[in-house]
Amino acid sequence: MMTAVETNTSTSTLPNPLSAGPCCRFCAEPLRHTFVDLGTSPLCQKHVTPAQFDHGEPFYPLHVYVCEKCYLVQLPAYVSREAIFDGEYAYFSSYSETMLAHARAYVEQMTARFGLGGRSRVVELASNDGYLLQYFLEKKIPCLGIEPTANTAAAAQEKGVPTIVRFFGRQTAREVLDSNGPADLILGNNVLAHVPDINDFVGGMKILLSPAGVVTMEFPQLLHLIDKNYWDTVYHEHYSYLSFTTVEKIFAAHGMELFDVDEIDIHGGSIRVYAHHTDDGTHTVSERVHAMKARERAAGQGDLKSYAAYGKQVEEHKRQILSWLIEQKRAGKKVVAYGAPGKGNTLLNYCGIRSDFVEFTVDRSPHKQGNFLPGTRIPIRSPDEIMDAKPDFVLILVWNLKTEVMQQMAAVREWGGKFVVFMPQLQEC
Numbered sequence: 001m002m003t004a005v006e007t008n009t010s011t012s013t014l015p016n017p018l019s020a021g022p023c024c025r026f027c028a029e030p031l032r033h034t035f036v037d038l039g040t041s042p043l044c045q046k047h048v049t050p051a052q053f054d055h056g057e058p059f060y061p062l063h064v065y066v067c068e069k070c071y072l073v074q075l076p077a078y079v080s081r082e083a084i085f086d087g088e089y090a091y092f093s094s095y096s097e098t099m100l101a102h103a104r105a106y107v108e109q110m111t112a113r114f115g116l117g118g119r120s121r122v123v124e125l126a127s128n129d130g131y132l133l134q135y136f137l138e139k140k141i142p143c144l145g146i147e148p149t150a151n152t153a154a155a156a157q158e159k160g161v162p163t164i165v166r167f168f169g170r171q172t173a174r175e176v177l178d179s180n181g182p183a184d185l186i187l188g189n190n191v192l193a194h195v196p197d198i199n200d201f202v203g204g205m206k207i208l209l210s211p212a213g214v215v216t217m218e219f220p221q222l223l224h225l226i227d228k229n230y231w232d233t234v235y236h237e238h239y240s241y242l243s244f245t246t247v248e249k250i251f252a253a254h255g256m257e258l259f260d261v262d263e264i265d266i267h268g269g270s271i272r273v274y275a276h277h278t279d280d281g282t283h284t285v286s287e288r289v290h291a292m293k294a295r296e297r298a299a300g301q302g303d304l305k306s307y308a309a310y311g312k313q314v315e316e317h318k319r320q321i322l323s324w325l326i327e328q329k330r331a332g333k334k335v336v337a338y339g340a341p342g343k344g345n346t347l348l349n350y351c352g353i354r355s356d357f358v359e360f361t362v363d364r365s366p367h368k369q370g371n372f373l374p375g376t377r378i379p380i381r382s383p384d385e386i387m388d389a390k391p392d393f394v395l396i397l398v399w400n401l402k403t404e405v406m407q408q409m410a411a412v413r414e415w416g417g418k419f420v421v422f423m424p425q426l427q428e429c
Contacts, residue, residue: 022076024067025198025239026250031065033304035073035241036231036311038062041349042374043084044235044342049371057374062234062346064241066307070249073222073241073307075234077196081167084237085148085194093131094155095365098404102266103132103189107139110185114214116141123176123183123208125168125201126191130156137161144180146172151367169197173204182210189218190270192247193238202254205275212282215256215275217247223299224269226307228424231314232343232350233268243301244271244292251275259283261292268400268423318351321422325357333392335420337361338405340368340380344397347422349375358395362386383409390415399423 022031040059048057060078067074093099110116122136127145129152136143137160145163147153156163166172176183186205195201205215222243225233234241248258251273260274260283271292276283300306328335337344340363348358353376360379363369368380386394386409394412396405399421406419406429419429 022065024070024072025074025077025196026072026246026253027067027070029067029069031067031074031076033066033068033307034311035064035066035307036234036314037064038231038234038314038346038350041235041346043079044237044345044374045084046374047340047368047371047380048374048377053372053377059375060236062236062350064234066304068304070246071243071301072246072250073243075236075239075241077239079236081148081194081196085167093128096401096404098266098401100131102264104135106132106187106189107135110187110216111136111139111141114185116185118142120184121181121210122185122187125186125188125205126194127156127161127163128152130159130161130163132187132189133161134159144176146176168195169200169204170207171204173207177208182213183208184210184213186213186215187217188215190220192217192219193240193242196239198240198250199254202250202256206254206256206277209256209277211277212280213276214283216272217275218264218266218270218272219247221269221271222246222301223296226310227299228268229313229317230268230343230423231310231317232347232423235342235346237342243296244273244289245296245301247273248293252278255279257285258289260286261288266400317422317425320426321347321351321353324420324426325353328393329357334359334389335393335395336386336389336391337378337395337397338383338386338409339363339396339398339401340365340373341398343399343423345374345376347397348373348378354378359389359391360385361397387411391417393418393420393428395419396421396429402429 041062042057042059064075118140120141122143124133124145127133127147133143133145145156145161146166146168147163148167150165153163153165219242222241251258255278256275257278258273258275262272264270335358337358340361355378360381362381362383369382371380396402421427
């Protein structure tokens with residue numbers, strides 16, 4: 001079993017990106033081109049407690065740029081990582097059956113593909129509450145989680161998953177390498193977009209990876225954000241919005257090669273990239289890599305003009321959402337929501353939707369129940385309260401888990417209630 005190294009609680013100070021104008025976090029090119037501007041919004045996982053209800057909260061810009069040199073779409077670090085990923089972080093992956101099933105399937109696939117066993121070492125970056133590594137433990141494969149949020153890390157440790165509370169980068173990689181040895185598999189699901197210093201993060205993986213080791217990273221694909229209109233996935237936790245082509249450049253700059261890619265359905269359309277050391281001849285670059293790059297090129301992701309119209313598309317979508325809500329309220333319909341995700345807060349705050357339109361939302365996580373959504377102050381309750389309220393519509397804010405939610409809440413249809421999603425387009429279900 002890999003042992004946990006001592007927790008380091010020190011923090012670093014990020015420079016103010018507006019002091020000299022924002023620059024690309026990968027290539028340092030000045031950022032001059034807007035991708036989308038969603039105004040200002042509070043931090044999406046800083047839920048308001050009853051004691052805080054009568055106090056103000058800070059709002060930060062959601063102004064996303066595209067780099068004209070490397071085409072990395074990015075949100076400047078208006079907020080430090082320490083302010084976002086702290087000891088009161090509200091997202092626990094284990095409350096989603098979909099995420100647990102995805103994690104179990106991943107462990108089965110990687111174990112079989114790369115022959116992992118009792119002499120292997122697995123490290124997960126941003127391991128959250130141990131929802132994934134627990135399945136490696138079941139197979140008696142030594143593993144270690146590296147997680148910056150102390151409360152989710154504590155939940156992982158309660159499951160028996162060795163976890164250190166640390167932000168990952170070159171320094172942490174050196175310390176883990178010294179104490180635990182190199183990793184044969186480094187994985188990160190939905191984390192690469194969450195790091196403000198992407199060079200330090202990828203550079204750390206280069207240090208920690210064993211000579212014949214493999215890195216897998218999963219992240220929502222920029223192609224889907226544009227084509228499927230998933231603009232609600234823009235929030236302060238997401239510093240970058242990633243294409244395969246740009247991620248390939250970032251890894252290459254740190255001596256690693258992307259040799260394969262999978263398309264997966266999670267989070268509305270993600271990709272899983274596979275990387276190894278550039279000088280490792282174990283794996284050949286698959287045809288899927290070439291096909292993915294060709295698809296992104298055909299979609300215009302190497303042409304600034306292809307990004308220019310996105311903001312107008314988002315504005316029109318906002319008008320459609322508000323028109324529907326106004327129509328329902330004028331007809332005397334009751335609308336409540338399901339979920340308290342980060343993307344839901346972006347949607348609600350950008351559209352100005354508060355409890356006059358959506359009376360309350362529900363969430364399975366007890367860490368969220370009893371609090372209020374940031375900015376909009378919509379109450380967060382237990383899912384059982386939908387059965388008491390009997391609304392006409394349940395707005396699914398966790399649209400990526402739409403099937404799971406509709407199965408859990410199937411009783412809504414018994415009184416003629418309907419489900420509705422706003423993303424990627426407004427649809428009554």
